[in-house]
Amino acid sequence: MNLFDVYPLFNIEIVKGKGCHVWDTEGNEYLDLYGGHAVISVGHSHPAFVSAITEQVNKLAFYSNSVINSLQQKLADKLGKACGYDDYALFLINTGAEANENALKLASFHNGKRRVIAFRKSFHGRTSAAVRVTDNPAIIAPVNEGLPVTYLPLNDPYAVEAELKKGDVSSVIIEGIQGVAGIHAPSDAFLQSLRRLCTQYEVCLILDEIQSGYGRSGKFFAHQYAGIRPDIITIAKGIANGFPMGGVLISPMFKAVYGMLGTTFGGNHLACAAAIAILDIMERERLIDNVNRVGDYLMKELRRLPGIKELRGRGLMIGIEFEQPIKEIRTRLLFEQRVFTGVAGANTIRLLPPLCLSMKETEEFLNRFRNVICP
Numbered sequence: 001m002n003l004f005d006v007y008p009l010f011n012i013e014i015v016k017g018k019g020c021h022v023w024d025t026e027g028n029e030y031l032d033l034y035g036g037h038a039v040i041s042v043g044h045s046h047p048a049f050v051s052a053i054t055e056q057v058n059k060l061a062f063y064s065n066s067v068i069n070s071l072q073q074k075l076a077d078k079l080g081k082a083c084g085y086d087d088y089a090l091f092l093i094n095t096g097a098e099a100n101e102n103a104l105k106l107a108s109f110h111n112g113k114r115r116v117i118a119f120r121k122s123f124h125g126r127t128s129a130a131v132r133v134t135d136n137p138a139i140i141a142p143v144n145e146g147l148p149v150t151y152l153p154l155n156d157p158y159a160v161e162a163e164l165k166k167g168d169v170s171s172v173i174i175e176g177i178q179g180v181a182g183i184h185a186p187s188d189a190f191l192q193s194l195r196r197l198c199t200q201y202e203v204c205l206i207l208d209e210i211q212s213g214y215g216r217s218g219k220f221f222a223h224q225y226a227g228i229r230p231d232i233i234t235i236a237k238g239i240a241n242g243f244p245m246g247g248v249l250i251s252p253m254f255k256a257v258y259g260m261l262g263t264t265f266g267g268n269h270l271a272c273a274a275a276i277a278i279l280d281i282m283e284r285e286r287l288i289d290n291v292n293r294v295g296d297y298l299m300k301e302l303r304r305l306p307g308i309k310e311l312r313g314r315g316l317m318i319g320i321e322f323e324q325p326i327k328e329i330r331t332r333l334l335f336e337q338r339v340f341t342g343v344a345g346a347n348t349i350r351l352l353p354p355l356c357l358s359m360k361e362t363e364e365f366l367n368r369f370r371n372v373i374c375p
């Protein structure tokens with residue numbers, strides 16, 4: 001059987017990781033400024049993460065959501081405290097798309113409305129509703145088209161109000177910082193307007209923090225820069241350092257009803273053990289402080305480099321936009337300098353390193369980056 005060929009692959013197989021480094025089958029070492037797409041939060045193979053999942057799998061990997069799993073409540077307690085939403089409720093699933101799928105459903109169950117407001121260039125995942133609110137017609141299949149969605153420009157509160165006034169909107173969904181679009185943050189003032197408008201028109205505000213959350217922006221959630229509280233927050237990626245997991249944080253205004261949401265694998269014992277370990281490590285190693293220190297330094301040094309059209313982002317979520325396509329820069333970074341980076345569109349390099357990136361590793365990255373862009 002062949003694999004369904006949907007991924008354009010680099011001819012590299014990664015077989016080992018430690019901290020912010022990974023190794024391929026030939027023994028080549030790479031600096032990881034990509035974090036496997038913003039997934040690696042505390043670093044590859046962190047010993048406390050490894051022992052937490054090893055201990056758990058030796059006891060029990062999985063049992064169903066029909067019996068008590070106290071690890072879920074332990075995770076909810078720790079997460080509520082870490083992110084400042086301890087009055088919200090947690091629903092656990094396995095991926096980011098599932099988190100958004102459930103968030104959109106929950107909003108619609110709550111207010112009985114259908115239409116969703118999303119933003120231009122948004123990315124929210126690939127399942128039915130999540131892909132429909134993603135602004136990329138190439139990945140929306142005819143079966144996804146039933147959900148009515150209006151895509152609006154970022155940072156235009158008047159356009160949002162004109163739509164909300166029509167009375168048929170269930171929810172507004174927005175990324176804390178747009179990732180796939182190339183690291184575009186909504187302004188604090190825009191998020192504050194969204195909060196006000198959603199309250200005024202009784203529309204649910206959903207913050208997708210799947211890429212920008214879990215400390216990556218320098219605060220636990222990127223929207224916390226704006227000082228707002230959304231009705232629903234979605235999380236995934238960094239939550240379990242590569243173990244598949246997603247979550248929906250739900251404000252007290254939503255009433256849970258037996259059976260309204262559900263999942264087989266979501267919140268399983270192994271995933272919870274992994275996620276609990278991640279929050280413990282983040283706290284013990286003060287990783288959010290590290291994100292601010294290292295992120296500020298990285299931004300400052302990148303600003304000195306020639307040929308960059310625009311630098312965007314917060315913390316360790318950085319977009320470096322060039323005038324020209326970056327394909328060659330990224331390829332040379334990977335194969336000559338042995339640095340993994342991400343991309344967004346044709347002209348932007350995306351940096352999404354593990355949150356434990358050290359100053360020394362940052363210097364190392366900057367040296368290798370300079371070798372490519374200022375030879």
Ligand SMILES: Cc1ncc(COP(=O)(O)O)c(C=O)c1O
Nearest residue numbers: 095096097123124125179210211
């Ligand atoms: C902002 C955002 N939302 C949702 C998703 C979808 O997450 P997943 O691939 O885990 O379904 C992603 C993935 O890149 C994302 O960046």
